[in-house]
Amino acid sequence: MPTQFIEQREVPTADLKPHPDNPNRGSVDDLAISLEEFGQYRSIVALTDGTILAGHHLVEAAKRLKIPTMRVDFVECDDRTARKILLADNRLADLGLGPSLDLLLKNLSELDGDIIGTGFDDDYISMLEEAVSGPPEIDDMFEEAEETPAKPEDFHRRLTILLDPRFITRWEAIRKMYDTDNQAFASLLGEDDIPPLDEDDDDDDEVDVSAFGSETDDE
């Protein structure tokens, strides 16, 4: 059943009472700041007996600030509809993709730091700026990376092998004779330098093309 609008009226804040089953948990602190900054820019929605359907925490904030009256849109509806409005009031705002980050930042930026009452803070704006700003310039990243440049040996691979301890002693003796691990290891192989790898990409081998796609079993 749709609601029926009765009237809009300024009423004593104390006359407004929360719905006993209101599940929503708003931030009264933030709403109080907003109320101080902007005043009441949106009406409370309540049944004619003063039971709030939308705007619970704004009323709570007003009571905390000792604001004597509030503007209320009074409506009439059955209990079931009242309960559905109670649920919809917060839930519907949560659905969808949320705000456009670009437009959110644009609006916040145009306030030049005067963001009191919006519910946003400087940390949030920094996070937004990071999300919206796009990637850093390659030149900047490279310049920063140049402060700790990579050395050729950074790209060598580590070899871990399990040996009889006597080999370790021998290796350490050989290692002392050379400037680098590579030179010492090459000497063990009887080479002056790093030997080339054997060619193992043998394209003369026959390829069984009938095997392609031959397995239909997923396992």
Next chain:
Amino acid sequence: MTLSHIIPAPRNILLSHYYYLKRDIDRLGGACRIVADSGAYTARYQGVTVTTKQLALWTKHWEQNLAWVACLDIAHPDTSRTRTNWLKMVNDHQLPAVSTLHAGDRPDEMDWYAEQGVDFLGIGGVAGANLTAAAKWHWLTSVFKYAQDNHPQMRFHGWGMTGSDVVKLPFWSADSSGWGNAYRYGRVTFRDPFSNKDISLALDGKAVFKHPELMHMLRDGYGVTPKQIAKAGPHNRDLLVRLSALSASVYEQRWRYMYRNRPVEAPKWGRLKGWNFGDDPGPHIHLVDGYNPHCRIVADMANEYWRDRES
């Protein structure tokens, strides 16, 4: 079954020739954008040698399904052998294969490829290497700096690189196998499609209920309830594959959002008959999984989500 109407289904897959030698890749086709590498590194550890001829014939067999394929590449510093393998693919087999620069290779190695008309290279040997973060970053930024200054048309695929630092670089694409941690290890990172917030948790039957904000994210973003995924097991493995793929998609969307004003244009080189990117700019993330049924789940998600939108 696409779970979410909020998160676009992932549609990019990377297959390894070695794992998919006998698999039917037609079954993954459709909306999925499939690229392939040789898998030679893994094969070698299992005592198997993958040859260029084998890779080339396999690529031709499935070319209608493949967007691009990488040639056999050899780790730093054997750039000449990588060139040889690339030339075999291009000249002997008439396949515009994608070659790779490896961590430690001189950035001007890309000059030679640029002279051959190539505008698309892989960047590899970084993930899993014994490199310090500083050395890795210096090398990566030097490659991108060199490309920017000398070959601004050059595009890059980052092999196994999707870290939060790496995505600052204008890769055209990258691939990730880490997306499968939920169904492999029972640990998942849910990325919130509504914000930049991530929630990582163990699917141990309890943790999922300790995050009140997760309920909203799961229900409204991912289309599931916490109970459905509280504990990882065979009963919900397929579901976890789908959710993991969606979480990876959120990550990809964030990356693409970062580049929305500076889109990375698609390369011209490498396009096979199955190229279905059109001119869709990057970055793109390709999901990697050697287990065929998981890739089929991703393919099914892609087909359901993207076919409707593109038809």
